Amino acid sequence: MRDQPGYLLEVNFDIPQELRQSYPYNLPVLRTLKTLKFHPSVTYIIGENGLGKSTLMEAIAVYLGFNPEGGSKNFNFNTYASHSALHEHIRVAKSHRRISDGFFLRGESFYNLASEIEALDKGSSYGGKVIDSYGGISLHELSHGESFWALFMNRFSGSGIYLLDEPESALSVQRQMAMLSRIHQLVGKGAQFLIATHSPILLAYPDSIIYQLSTEGIEHKKYQETELFSISKAFINDPDRMLSILLQQSDD
């Protein structure tokens, strides 16, 4: 059953021919994609801006019953319905092993989530406050990076699926590294992650599968074979050389 909690095995795409001319079905990634298999621990989706990473993440999240704006299944706020209808044309196969937690993090809408937690806590007079499971301090009173960190360290319990869209966007390089340790801890407790990222650090978790999107479609890559790795490495190894190329280009 669709709402039955369980770990993700694979997602199957079944897009009617008559829809293929329009967004999101005309995205290169969806042209040939039939099945995407998830790694039991961490599945990464990487690739240039605009190739469809967020569209894919959202479709899977909405299919699973998460709010397209992000959050856990308890959140139903809807400030701006911008998600596509792709979720209507996919099927997600899940394992029978039950899970008790889940979260969909959409970078752009973290602010809305913080507001929703405050609203929920204002409205309820009994039981624990929602904010307590996020570290106790209003997420509006923390920096973007701090609030994400509070969520990640406090709210995620381990026995669940976590869909994170560019979680590195607010994090320092050190915290991106620390995030790898925390992912490892949570994986040890049974967590499964689906992560869209541009961070060469966050991408390094070894017990994982990496899907790289391009204008040609989607490819399975090893960490050190990804563009993200090789381009970052070329820059860090020789910034002067890279800069001379980049600044030369912009002078032309």
Ligand SMILES: Nc1ncnc2c1ncn2[C@@H]1O[C@H](COP(=O)(O)OP(=O)(O)O)[C@@H](O)[C@H]1O
């Ligand atoms: N509602 C929409 N209608 C038409 N095109 C859209 C819509 N939302 C996103 N797109 C386009 O779809 C492409 C993929 O977007 P997105 O999934 O956000 O990419 P990514 O997360 O990989 O950067 C982009 O080129 C974007 O402009």
Ligand SMILES: [Mg+2]
């Ligand atoms: Mg995106």
